[in-house]
Amino acid sequence: MANPLKLYLTCVRNTLEAALCLQNFPCQEVERHNKPEVELKTSPELLLNPVLICRNEAEKCLIETSINSLRISLKVKQADELENILAKKFLRFLSMRAEAFQVLRRKPVQGYDISFLITNYHCEEMQKQKLIDFIVQFMEDIDKEISELKMSVSTRGRLVASEFLKQFL
Amino acid sequence: MSSFERASPALKEILLRIYNAEKAIEVDHHLYEFGSVEYYIKSSASEPFTYLSISTPLLSQGVFLSYGLSPYTLQMIRDISIDALDIVEPPTDGYQLTLRLDFSKLPHNKESLKVITEVSSVQAVILSSQLKEMLQNVNSWDISQGMYKPIKLIYHPREPFYVIRQPEKIVAVFPMRFKDHSDVIIATSFFQELMDVGSSGKWAKVPPCNWSPIPPPELRGEPFEDLSTNGGFVSFDISSHHVEGKRLDKTVWSLLNFYAYVKHHVKCTRGFIQRRMRSRMDSLVQVLEKSMIQENGEIKKIKGNAGWKKMKKWMKLTSKSKMIKRRCHDFTKKIKRIRFRIKILGFGRLRRRWLTMPNLSSSMGYTKLKNTTSN
Numbered sequence: 001m002a003n004p005l006k007l008y009l010t011c012v013r014n015t016l017e018a019a020l021c022l023q024n025f026p027c028q029e030v031e032r033h034n035k036p037e038v039e040l041k042t043s044p045e046l047l048l049n050p051v052l053i054c055r056n057e058a059e060k061c062l063i064e065t066s067i068n069s070l071r072i073s074l075k076v077k078q079a080d081e082l083e084n085i086l087a088k089k090f091l092r093f094l095s096m097r098a099e100a101f102q103v104l105r106r107k108p109v110q111g112y113d114i115s116f117l118i119t120n121y122h123c124e125e126m127q128k129q130k131l132i133d134f135i136v137q138f139m140e141d142i143d144k145e146i147s148e149l150k151m152s153v154s155t156r157g158r159l160v161a162s163e164f165l166k167q168f169l
Numbered sequence: 170m171s172s173f174e175r176a177s178p179a180l181k182e183i184l185l186r187i188y189n190a191e192k193a194i195e196v197d198h199h200l201y202e203f204g205s206v207e208y209y210i211k212s213s214a215s216e217p218f219t220y221l222s223i224s225t226p227l228l229s230q231g232v233f234l235s236y237g238l239s240p241y242t243l244q245m246i247r248d249i250s251i252d253a254l255d256i257v258e259p260p261t262d263g264y265q266l267t268l269r270l271d272f273s274k275l276p277h278n279k280e281s282l283k284v285i286t287e288v289s290s291v292q293a294v295i296l297s298s299q300l301k302e303m304l305q306n307v308n309s310w311d312i313s314q315g316m317y318k319p320i321k322l323i324y325h326p327r328e329p330f331y332v333i334r335q336p337e338k339i340v341a342v343f344p345m346r347f348k349d350h351s352d353v354i355i356a357t358s359f360f361q362e363l364m365d366v367g368s369s370g371k372w373a374k375v376p377p378c379n380w381s382p383i384p385p386p387e388l389r390g391e392p393f394e395d396l397s398t399n400g401g402f403v404s405f406d407i408s409s410h411h412v413e414g415k416r417l418d419k420t421v422w423s424l425l426n427f428y429a430y431v432k433h434h435v436k437c438t439r440g441f442i443q444r445r446m447r448s449r450m451d452s453l454v455q456v457l458e459k460s461m462i463q464e465n466g467e468i469k470k471i472k473g474n475a476g477w478k479k480m481k482k483w484m485k486l487t488s489k490s491k492m493i494k495r496r497c498h499d500f501t502k503k504i505k506r507i508r509f510r511i512k513i514l515g516f517g518r519l520r521r522r523w524l525t526m527p528n529l530s531s532s533m534g535y536t537k538l539k540n541t542t543s544n
Contacts, residue, residue: 082358085351086442093446100454130460137456145449152445153355153438157362160434165367167423168375168411 005143008055009136015051015063016072016132022120025068036069036119061139062112069119071105072135073112076142086149087113090142103131114142175290175422180208180221184285187212187219188272206292209264218271220257222264225292226323227299238265242298249287249294250275266295296324297421303332319388321395328428329395333387339407341424342385345400345431352435353400359434360403376405376420403427 027033028043037046048065055077062073076091078084091114098104103122105115116135123131179200187196187210196212196219205226212219243256246266252274260267270288275281287294303320319331319342331342345360347353360380367378382401384391411420 081354085354089351089442090446090449093443094450094453097450100450101457103457126457126460134457134460138453141449141453149442149445152441153358154362156438156441157355157359157434158366160430161359161363161366162372164363164423164430165372165375165378167419168416 004055005140008053008059008061009139011053012061012063012139013132013136015053016070016135019048019051019063019065019070020118020123020128020132022068022070022118022123024120034068036071036117037066038064038069038071039117060112062109069117071109071115071117073109073115074139074142075111076113076146082150082153083146086153087142087146090146090149103134175293176286177202177206177208177289177292180210181286181289183210184219184221184270184289185282188275188281188285193217202292207264209261217273218269220261220267220269221288221291222261222267223291223295224264225295227265227296238295239299239302241302242295245294245298246291249291250284253284254288266291293422296425297418300332300421300425301417319391321391324425324428330424330427331388331391335387337408339412340385340387340404341407342388342402342404343427344384344396344398344402345428346398347400347435350399351439355435355438356400356431359431360401363403374410376407376411379404379406 024034025037025046027035028046037043041047046067050062050064052060052062054060058075058079059077060075062071064071064073076087078087091108094101094104095106095108095114098106103116103118105117108115118131177200179202183196183198183200187194193214193216194212195214196210198208198210200208200210202208205224207224209222210219211222246268247254247256253271255269255271257267257269268288268291275284300322303322319333321329321331323329327346330344333340333342345356347356357380360378363378364380366372367375379385380401380403384396384402385404388396388402405424407420407424410416
């Protein structure tokens with residue numbers, strides 16, 4: 001892993017370890033309801049300060065915490081138009097299948113490419129350390145996948161161009 | 170529009186069936202293919218000939234083709250098989266060309282298959298001969314103010330391309346248009362690869378290719394709607410070397426199919442991206458599954474949203490009981506209808522009076538007491 005990326009991911013990991021201390025907290029406004037407070041933001045005393053970790057201008061991670069839930073929003077690097085559409089397609093593909101991931105949000109937070117919502121129930125069902133490992137691994141894999149996709153598309157284009165030009169020989 | 174194969178598969182199959190039949194068969198088929206191409210095949214048992222009529226949109230309605238097919242095109246078609254093929258004048262109503270085929274004059278070897286394949290690709294022969302003629306014989310009257318006027322060729326209604334004759338070369342310019350923005354990006358990446366590959370030393374003999382987002386200077390003066398694109402302009406410089414001998418046919422066919430080639434590549438790339446995303450998603454989900462808390466040494470599988478599934482199950486159960494009730498009701502109704510299919514006049518009144526079961530008790534009702542006291 002390159003050094004800047006490693007530092008970035010380490011920072012995100014440490015922040016998540018500190019932030020993922022969630023407990024069950026019923027809704028203060030509606031009886032017998034239990035809602036993720038980070039989404040509603042109705043009670044400021046239940047919210048912690050959001051943390052924004054920026055690798056550079058294009059890549060950043062926003063971690064918003066509350067007493068019973070945590071929201072992580074990621075902005076992925078997009079160097080050119082091709083990476084832009086590949087990232088958009090891939091992340092939209094994942095978001096549409098959010099039920100397979102459980103912790104993934106169907107719609108990303110505005111200004112970001114993808115968002116996760118982790119509640120206290122997820123922390124009860126899943127191991128905290130492995131959940132953090134998943135998030136960090138996801139961030140790494142997304143970058144890698146988009147780069148590989150871009151390279152594959154270029155390679156395919158090159159092969160197809162060669163096949164087309166062969167017809168003139 | 171033609172596919173990458175010149176021969177029409179459906180037409181070839183029908184012609185082979187007629188050729189291989191032991192005795193003459195009755196055939197009367199209309200075939201419709203992509204790009205408004207229509208074939209009409211007629212064969213009868215009483216006649217030894219098979220008639221094939223073709224209707225295809227012509228490449229250009231410009232100076233060269235005033236009406237019908239040019240003698241050059243007709244000669245190209247006759248050259249397919251001088252013995253077995255003959256052009257019928259005038260053609261069948263609604264068609265541009267009618268051929269009379271005599272399968273008995275075809276040799277009984279592999280040569281016959283070759284001839285039938287060439288007959289099946291007559292539409293490709295018509296279109297490519299028109300472009301060949303244009304590439305070879307450009308009317309010098311089209312030179313205006315020292316510049317050669319671009320010739321607009323319409324192979325597909327929404328995809329015209331231009332051929333411009335210049336000293337020592339012919340330039341073919343393709344304005345590229347796509348419906349989706351992501352298609353534009355994928356195609357642009359392909360055009361850049363095409364330029365890179367074409368400019369390398371290994372491919373020195375192929376026509377140089379250029380891509381630009383703005384119309385080339387040769388197209389100045391053309392209508393605005395033809396020059397407004399989102400995919401830029403691809404141009405090929407065809408020199409005399411590329412149209413010599415057998416290369417002319419290959420060059421013409423490649424130019425005619427350039428749009429189809431690009432669209433096919435874009436479509437396949439999208440499919441590839443989709444497959445890749447799907448497999449990546451599976452691997453990511455597996456990573457998350459490992460984070461589930463183990464019970465009795467087994468990892469619990471992620472079942473999606475379990476709460477929602479329970480709700481769905483409960484809804485299914487309630488709707489099932491309702492369905493059963495409805496079915497019972499329909500069944501008893503059917504039985505009643507069958508039993509009372511025979512209508513007897515006055516029986517209904519009799520049934521209502523004497524054959525109905527009395528209501529013995531009612532939770533809501535009451536029994537009216539007789540008035541014992543008298544006023």
